[in-house]
Amino acid sequence: MKRLGSALMMVGLLIGVVLGIAVTTDVRVNGLPFLVAVGLAKITFVTALGFMGTGAAIRRLGVRNEQRTLASLARPNEELKPTATPSSLVE
Numbered sequence: 001m002k003r004l005g006s007a008l009m010m011v012g013l014l015i016g017v018v019l020g021i022a023v024t025t026d027v028r029v030n031g032l033p034f035l036v037a038v039g040l041a042k043i044t045f046v047t048a049l050g051f052m053g054t055g056a057a058i059r060r061l062g063v064r065n066e067q068r069t070l071a072s073l074a075r076p077n078e079e080l081k082p083t084a085t086p087s088s089l090v091e
Contacts, residue, residue: 005059
């Protein structure tokens with residue numbers, strides 16, 4: 001899952017960089033009205049953010065799953081106990 005998350009973040013980054021280059025170099029599509037081009041750029045920007053956010057969430061889930069797996073392999077039959085008591089947190 002970590003690879004999928006990283007790949008989605010890279011796709012989002014690539015889309016954002018291409019959009020930034022297109023906007024700064026004033027790339028125009030023939031026959032496309034200005035307002036439609038601006039709307040298309042905004043939708044593309046939101047799509048890039050969506051890819052990066054989804055990738056980050058998937059990567060985080062993968063890391064969390066990996067940590068739980070490693071923890072269960074280290075102590076397969078031991079029950080997890082809290083290390084801090086409520087009274088020690090108040091002091």
